[in-house]
Amino acid sequence: MKTKWIKDDISFSYCVEADLKDIASMLSKESVCKYMFFGPNKEEDTVVYFSPLVKSIEDSLKEDKIPDCHIFSIRKNSTGESIGQCALLPIEFTNGNYLIGYQIDDTQWKKGYGTTACDFLVHYAFNVIDAFRLTGDCARDNSGSEKVMIRSGFQSECIQRKYWLVGEKYFDRMLFSLLKEDVPESRLKELNYIYR
Template sequence: MEDCYTQHSWIGGDLKFSYCTEHDLPDISRMLSKESVCRWLFFGPNTEEATRAYFLPLIEEMRTALREGRTPDHHVFTVRLEGTGDFVGQCALFPVDFSPGSFLIGYQLDDVYWKKGYGTQTCCFLVYFAFTVLDGYRLNGDTVAGNTASRRVMERCGFVLEGTQRRYWHAADGYHDRMIFGLLKSDLAPERLSALEKAFTG
């Protein structure tokens, strides 16, 4: 297990993943104000105030934990192009209550970076971080049934469809089924885990 308490950013391919800070909020707010980005989400488009109200407590918790040399309870990352620093999106791992080592994944990319493979790269980073850095045992993902892009991202990273909850979410255009995905660390061959370790560096 790597020392994640002193390391705040990781590079994979042409993307840089860094613990989110308050300086990232203008970019995140702009992204989450877009109807295109929020089409399949049960929240949004968001106001800047709503985005800040949600992210600031998470940022403060992470900042305090990292300053004190502790692993944060939540892991929220900003995704940027490694070469230019341009904002690509954000992703996160949230702990599952009463199941240490199990996490819920989440990711949103700005629409100008869709269909470039960055969604899969971002999901792979979460798999790497959860299983290699945090030594977790299970990842949980979900998506609206109509969001085929998100489904394909998880499937490319090894997630398995485990069930469907009918009419679970209400989005702008009505009710939608929730598709539930899961990935166990034991699902991945040792060489796959080794390849993930090599793909993401400090």
């Protein structure tokens, strides 16, 4: 069973225990968590949160099964340097509908990795686990994340006012969607080829 996907010098792998230190370090940074409703977190809190999810992934992989938990580490393939992480989180009561998420370390910003991560999630969702819909969200002020989703084909759906309270500031939540039928078959084949 496939556990790693490569595009150029970027690899996406199911998240394992060895990845937690890099993810915890990234999510302890105020810059990375600026527009997120969670974080920055103490590194040990992030490890406690992710550990059961990672154990579930590792158990599935031992049985040669696709994990129910879709969390991926993003690294430079040539050096192993951490770029960030991305995930598909199932939306309750709606099998085949997933919330996308991606966090890129601030040392790796403005290199196109966010768009690459989003495109990978589109590939994985529609080519590997046969999802029918992806839902994306971001804080209204997070223009970088908004642009990433639009570049990957997502459509704006609505704005939920004063949705998140981060610190002492409220953020509106912008919702986006991508349906499998929105993506041309040729694009799905191209993504299947790109993420080899």
